[in-house]
Amino acid sequence: MTGTWVYVDHFKGAALPASYEAIAAAKTLGGPVTALIFGEGVEGLAQTAFHYGADEVLLGEDASLADYRAEAYASLLSKLAKEQQPDAVLFPTSTRGREIAAMAAIDLDSGVLPDVTEISKDGDSISATHPIYAGKLLSKVTVSAKPALITLRGRAFGKPVADTSRSGNVTKVAAAMAEGDLHTKVVDYATVEGRVSLADAGVIVSGGRGVANNPALTPPAEITDEKEKEIWRAQQGFLMIGELAQAMGAAVGASRAAVDAGYIPYANQVGQTGKVVSPDLYIALGISGAIQHLAGMRTSKVIVAVNKDPDAPIFKLARFGVVGDLYEIVPALTKALKERLSK
Amino acid sequence: MKIAVFVKQVPDSAAKLSVDNGAVNWGDAPLVINPWDEYAVEAALQLAEKHNGEVAAISMGSEDAKEALKHALAMGAGSATLISDAALADADAAAAAKVFAAAVQKLGGVDLAIFGKQAIDSDTGLAPAMTARVLGWPALTMLAAIPALDPGAKTIQVERAIEEGRQVVEGKLPAVLSIVKDYAEPRYPSFMGIRKASKAEIPVWSLADLGISAPESKVRWTEISAPPAREVTSEMVTGANADEIAAKLADLIIAEGVL
Numbered sequence: 001m002t003g004t005w006v007y008v009d010h011f012k013g014a015a016l017p018a019s020y021e022a023i024a025a026a027k028t029l030g031g032p033v034t035a036l037i038f039g040e041g042v043e044g045l046a047q048t049a050f051h052y053g054a055d056e057v058l059l060g061e062d063a064s065l066a067d068y069r070a071e072a073y074a075s076l077l078s079k080l081a082k083e084q085q086p087d088a089v090l091f092p093t094s095t096r097g098r099e100i101a102a103m104a105a106i107d108l109d110s111g112v113l114p115d116v117t118e119i120s121k122d123g124d125s126i127s128a129t130h131p132i133y134a135g136k137l138l139s140k141v142t143v144s145a146k147p148a149l150i151t152l153r154g155r156a157f158g159k160p161v162a163d164t165s166r167s168g169n170v171t172k173v174a175a176a177m178a179e180g181d182l183h184t185k186v187v188d189y190a191t192v193e194g195r196v197s198l199a200d201a202g203v204i205v206s207g208g209r210g211v212a213n214n215p216a217l218t219p220p221a222e223i224t225d226e227k228e229k230e231i232w233r234a235q236q237g238f239l240m241i242g243e244l245a246q247a248m249g250a251a252v253g254a255s256r257a258a259v260d261a262g263y264i265p266y267a268n269q270v271g272q273t274g275k276v277v278s279p280d281l282y283i284a285l286g287i288s289g290a291i292q293h294l295a296g297m298r299t300s301k302v303i304v305a306v307n308k309d310p311d312a313p314i315f316k317l318a319r320f321g322v323v324g325d326l327y328e329i330v331p332a333l334t335k336a337l338k339e340r341l342s343k
Numbered sequence: 344m345k346i347a348v349f350v351k352q353v354p355d356s357a358a359k360l361s362v363d364n365g366a367v368n369w370g371d372a373p374l375v376i377n378p379w380d381e382y383a384v385e386a387a388l389q390l391a392e393k394h395n396g397e398v399a400a401i402s403m404g405s406e407d408a409k410e411a412l413k414h415a416l417a418m419g420a421g422s423a424t425l426i427s428d429a430a431l432a433d434a435d436a437a438a439a440a441k442v443f444a445a446a447v448q449k450l451g452g453v454d455l456a457i458f459g460k461q462a463i464d465s466d467t468g469l470a471p472a473m474t475a476r477v478l479g480w481p482a483l484t485m486l487a488a489i490p491a492l493d494p495g496a497k498t499i500q501v502e503r504a505i506e507e508g509r510q511v512v513e514g515k516l517p518a519v520l521s522i523v524k525d526y527a528e529p530r531y532p533s534f535m536g537i538r539k540a541s542k543a544e545i546p547v548w549s550l551a552d553l554g555i556s557a558p559e560s561k562v563r564w565t566e567i568s569a570p571p572a573r574e575v576t577s578e579m580v581t582g583a584n585a586d587e588i589a590a591k592l593a594d595l596i597i598a599e600g601v602l
Contacts, residue, residue: 332589
């Protein structure tokens with residue numbers, strides 16, 4: 001069988017939006033599209049995969065697949081690919097997608113085109129655009145073996161449209177590894193409910209070093225250390241930013257300076273040494289715009305910047321800029337947006 | 344316990360990049376150890392300190408890459424080795440992983456091979472999982488913490504930073520790890536460390552030394568280009584007070600149709 005396969009990445013049965021973007025992207029390559037769904041109790045995802053354009057589903061359900069484990073998932077994918085010889089396998093660029101693609105490349109003696117933002121069919125082979133140096137440059141890449149293993153950057157391929165009248169065949173497949181042969185075991189999760197992931201977010205509000213600059217805030221008396229006072233001020237600032245984010249259903253980001261100063265965890269960092277994001281709207285608050293930050297958000301559709309310094313480099317990328325104190329502007333903007341969006 | 348830590352030399356993240364005759368030009372920006380690899384070195388050193396282990400730093404690249412290795416030595420790594428061979432000039436991630444795996448085997452008795460999460464130049468993030476697969480070891484990637492490690496019993500417990508939060512996983516040694524920023528702030532090289540590193544002899548291994556022929560690269564780079572310049576018409580929003588500015592800004596954002 002030829003055609004394109006898509007690995008549907010999910011967490012506990014909730015598919016990443018980028019999985020469906022990948023199915024839609026697979027359609028553009030021509031030929032049948034097969035969705036791979038691995039897990040336990042995840043058969044429900046098959047219907048959604050059909051709605052977004054899959055023609056067939058290979059469903060791997062087993063107790064050993066209940067928790068994602070790279071070895072188990074990659075072994076199953078590689079076994080199926082050896083048997084059925086797809087032309088290409090697409091994955092969303094997630095921690096899991098990248099890892100399975102990497103392992104499958106070794107198993108199948110092929111290569112990975114990672115985190116690509118464009119794909120096109122060039123005769124028999126697929127070429128793709130991979131942003132390198134956090135998007136400061138673009139490289140065109142191809143792979144000379146089959147299947148081509150390609151991970152697609154979230155939000156780079158447009159929003160897929162669901163057609164609820166579509167359906168298809170589900171073929172059940174058995175796990176490739178026995179539990180006893182696996183070297184790892186998942187023992188626990190600590191996940192944050194309702195958190196909007198930066199990679200999938202349509203709107204991101206980010207804070208920088210400037211978030212700590214509110215002398216009007218008085219830290220509690222028990223905090224005596226100057227550094228801790230600064231962190232406390234910044235954390236109040238990020239709570240304020242969180243309210244603005246909540247008003248728009250946005251994710252909260254941060255600059256490296258804010259993360260390095262201990263204001264907010266690394267998971268929120270946007271930039272060359274953090275996450276590269278591409279939302280429809282990016283609001284930069286108290287971020288001056290170091291090259292390494294700009295590299296991580298320059299492809300955002302609309303950029304808004306609020307900064308005290310009129311010469312901050314971030315203003316060069318901004319569609320709308322405000323020179324001012326974010327502690328005055330942000331609460332007023334939250335209020336103004338809430339009024340308008342509730343109408 | 345024996346730990347191999349892999350480091351890469353990259354242009355500084357503040358570098359302005361351009362493309363000259365199809366090659367990347369970073370001007371006079373310094374070449375530094377890949378920032379993510381500093382966390383890998385820190386993790387290797389902490390684990391070695393706690394479990395009486397030794398840390399061997401390894402890099403693949405040209406003679407330049409010795410600077411990244413010297414940084415690892417200055418931080419406290421016990422030894423450093425450069426893998427350099429003209430046949431590796433266009434190595435893709437899978438070819439590099441085969442070389443890394445061969446280096447781990449040549450070192451012998453390695454319990455942990457540790458990587459940073461990705462290199463800030465090539466941005467593939469594939470090396471840890473690929474190297475694990477070549478070795479047939481488990482890949483425990485994106486580690487924010489390593490709550491337990493028992494070199495005697497050959498077991499490890501790790502906390503992975505995944506998109507949805509944290510995942511706690513138990514695994515068996517030997518294993519390949521990749522480390523993220525949450526693990527710990529990397530130490531600054533000490534004065535003594537820098538002196539030691541500057542005098543260190545860094546042996547160079549060729550593919551022949553590793554006992555392998557050049558692995559075939561399936562991925563080809565056909566073109567490197569600068570992204571199209573961003574055309575932005577900037578508009579500064581002003582007003583008599585914050586409420587007026589915020590009201591104008593809210594209207595403008597909504598008019599863009601992005602909410």
